[in-house]
Amino acid sequence: MNKVALRSAPPAPSMGQTLWALLTRDLKVAARRQSDLATVVFFFGVVAALFPLAIGPEMGTLRLIGPGILWVAALLAAMLSMGRLFSADYADGSLEQLLLSATPLPFLVAAKIAAHWLLSGLPLVILSPLLALQFDLPGEAMKILMLTLLVGTLSLSLVGAVGAALTLGLRSSELLLSLLVLPLYIPTLVFGAGAVQAEMSGLGAQGHVSLLMAVLMLALFLCPWAAAAALKIALE
Amino acid sequence: MNWANSEAFWAMGGYGLYVWGSFGVVAIGLVAEVLMARRASLQIWRNLRDEVSDNQAP
Amino acid sequence: MVLPWFQYAAPQRFYGLAGRLYPFCFVLAALLGAVGLYMGFFVAPTDAQQGEAYRIIFIHVPASWMSMVIYCAMAFWSALGLGFKTRISGLMAQALAPTGALFCFLSLWTGALWGKPMWGTWWVWDARLTSELILLFLYAGYMALTRAIDDPQRRDQAGALVALVGVINVPIIYFSVKWWNTLHQGSSVSMTQAPSMAHTMLWAMLGVTLACWAYAVGMALYRVRGLILQREHDTGWVQALAQSQAKSLNQENPAESGAGA
Numbered sequence: 177m178n179k180v181a182l183r184s185a186p187p188a189p190s191m192g193q194t195l196w197a198l199l200t201r202d203l204k205v206a207a208r209r210q211s212d213l214a215t216v217v218f219f220f221g222v223v224a225a226l227f228p229l230a231i232g233p234e235m236g237t238l239r240l241i242g243p244g245i246l247w248v249a250a251l252l253a254a255m256l257s258m259g260r261l262f263s264a265d266y267a268d269g270s271l272e273q274l275l276l277s278a279t280p281l282p283f284l285v286a287a288k289i290a291a292h293w294l295l296s297g298l299p300l301v302i303l304s305p306l307l308a309l310q311f312d313l314p315g316e317a318m319k320i321l322m323l324t325l326l327v328g329t330l331s332l333s334l335v336g337a338v339g340a341a342l343t344l345g346l347r348s349s350e351l352l353l354s355l356l357v358l359p360l361y362i363p364t365l366v367f368g369a370g371a372v373q374a375e376m377s378g379l380g381a382q383g384h385v386s387l388l389m390a391v392l393m394l395a396l397f398l399c400p401w402a403a404a405a406a407l408k409i410a411l412e
Numbered sequence: 413m414n415w416a417n418s419e420a421f422w423a424m425g426g427y428g429l430y431v432w433g434s435f436g437v438v439a440i441g442l443v444a445e446v447l448m449a450r451r452a453s454l455q456i457w458r459n460l461r462d463e464v465s466d467n468q469a470p
Numbered sequence: 471m472v473l474p475w476f477q478y479a480a481p482q483r484f485y486g487l488a489g490r491l492y493p494f495c496f497v498l499a500a501l502l503g504a505v506g507l508y509m510g511f512f513v514a515p516t517d518a519q520q521g522e523a524y525r526i527i528f529i530h531v532p533a534s535w536m537s538m539v540i541y542c543a544m545a546f547w548s549a550l551g552l553g554f555k556t557r558i559s560g561l562m563a564q565a566l567a568p569t570g571a572l573f574c575f576l577s578l579w580t581g582a583l584w585g586k587p588m589w590g591t592w593w594v595w596d597a598r599l600t601s602e603l604i605l606l607f608l609y610a611g612y613m614a615l616t617r618a619i620d621d622p623q624r625r626d627q628a629g630a631l632v633a634l635v636g637v638i639n640v641p642i643i644y645f646s647v648k649w650w651n652t653l654h655q656g657s658s659v660s661m662t663q664a665p666s667m668a669h670t671m672l673w674a675m676l677g678v679t680l681a682c683w684a685y686a687v688g689m690a691l692y693r694v695r696g697l698i699l700q701r702e703h704d705t706g707w708v709q710a711l712a713q714s715q716a717k718s719l720n721q722e723n724p725a726e727s728g729a730g731a
Contacts, residue, residue, distance in 0.1 A: 414511070414512055414513075414514075414515065414516065421511075424523070424525070425516070425521045425523070426521070427523035427587050430523055430526065430583045430586065430587050431522065431525055431526055431583075434526045434530070434579070434583045434584070435526075435529060437576065437579055437580075438529050438533070438576050438580065441572050441575070441576055442572075442685070445568065445569065446689075449689065449692060449696075452693075453692070453695075453696045456696045456699050456700055457712070457715065460699060460703060460708065460712040460715075461712055461715065461716045461719075463703060463712070464709055464712040465716065467709070
C-alpha cells in the first residue's frame, strides 16, 4: 500500500495576491469579449460627433460647449457600462463564491471596480484628446480634460458600482441603475466640466480639480464598502 | 379684507392664472394622492379576502 | 423611558396605533390649512413689489420644506431599519416616499408659476431649483427600486441604502451646484427672493407648512397600514381581520355569498 506523505496545506494566498488574481482574471475574461470595450469607445465617439452635427459647425460655439459635451458623453458611456460590473459573475454563480471568500468583500469589490475601470474608464481618457480636437479645444484645456476624466471616471466607476450592486438581477435593471446613479454623478460632472471651462476662461482649474479629487477620496472610502453591503443585500 | 369683490379675488391683480394655476394643481395633486392611496388600500383588502376564502375552500 | 415605545415595532401594534392616529392628522391638516390659507388670502396684505402673485409663496415654500423634511424622515426610518432590523421602519420609509415626491413636484411647479410673472422666466438654474429637481430624481429612483424588488427583506434593505446614500448626497449636490452657479456668474436673479415678511405673511406660511406636515404624517400612516397588511398577510391576526371583514361584507350582501363552501 502506498504511503502518502502527509503535508501541510499550501500557504493561503495573501490578500494582495488574491486581489491581483481577481483583477487579472476579470481582465482576461473581458479580453475574450472585446465588444464591451468597443461599445464604450464607440458610444463616446459617436455622441461627441453627433453634437456638432446637431448644433452647427461654427467653431466658436463648439469651443464654448465642447467641455460640457465631452464630459456628458463620457459620463453616459461610463454609466451605460456599469451594468456589466457584476452581472456576468452573478449569472454564473462566481459572485456568490466571492461572498464566501476569506478576503473582506469591500477589497474584492474594489479589485473588480479597478478591472472594470481599466476597460471602460481609461479608454475614455485615452480617446478624449482626439475628440477634443474636433471641438478645437486649446492644448492646456485638453490636458485638464484628460486629468479630470482620469479622476472623474474613477469616481463614476466607484459610485456606479453601488448602483450596479443594488439593481443586481432586477428587471429593467439598466434603467433603474441609471436613475439611481445619475444624481450621484452630478457633482463629478459639475466639477469635471467646470474645470475645463475654468481653464479655458483663464480662471484656472485648481479649485475644480481639488474638489474632484475630494469627491474621489470620498468615493474611494465609501463606495467599496457600500457596494459590498448592497451585494450582501442582493444575494441573501 | 383684501378684496373689493369676488372678481378681484379670482383675478388676483392680473396674476390669476399663475396663482390659481399653482393652488389648483396642488389641490388636484392632493386629491389624486388620496384617491390613489384609497384605491391601493381597497385592492389590498380585496386580495386579502380572496386569500382567506382560498384558504377556507377545500 | 424609551422601552415602552419598542412595543410599537410589532406590526400589529403599529397597525393599531396608525389607525388611531391618521384621522386626527387629516383633521389637523384641514384645520391648519384652512386657517393658514385664510390668513394668506384675506389677512396678509398685498406685496409692494410683487403684487398679488407673491401669494404663491404660501404653498411653494411649505411644499419645498416638506419635500426635504420627508426625505430626511425617510433616511431616519431607513437608518432605524438597518440598525434594529425592524420591518416597520422599512415600511414607513416606503409609505413616506410618494407624498415626498408629490411635494417635490409641487414645489417645482409652483416655483415655475411664481417665477414667470415675477422674473420673466419659467425656470432658472440656481442652486435651490436645481437641487430640488435632483431631489425629484432621488425620489423617483427610490420608488422605482422599491417597486422593482419582490423579496420584502431585500426591498427594505436596498431602499434603506438608497435613501441613506441619497441623504448624504443632497448637501454635496447643493454645494456643487452653488459653486457652479457663483463661478459662472450666471443669473443674479434668485427665484428664492421672498418679499420682506410681514407678520401675517409669516404666520400664514407657518400655518400652511404645519398643515402639509400633518397631511404628510396622516398619509404615511394610512399607507403604512396597507403595507403592513400586505407584508404580514400570512399571520394569524391579519387572516382573522380579513375573515371578519369578509364575514361582515357577506352579512351586508347575502346574495353575493355564493362563493361560500
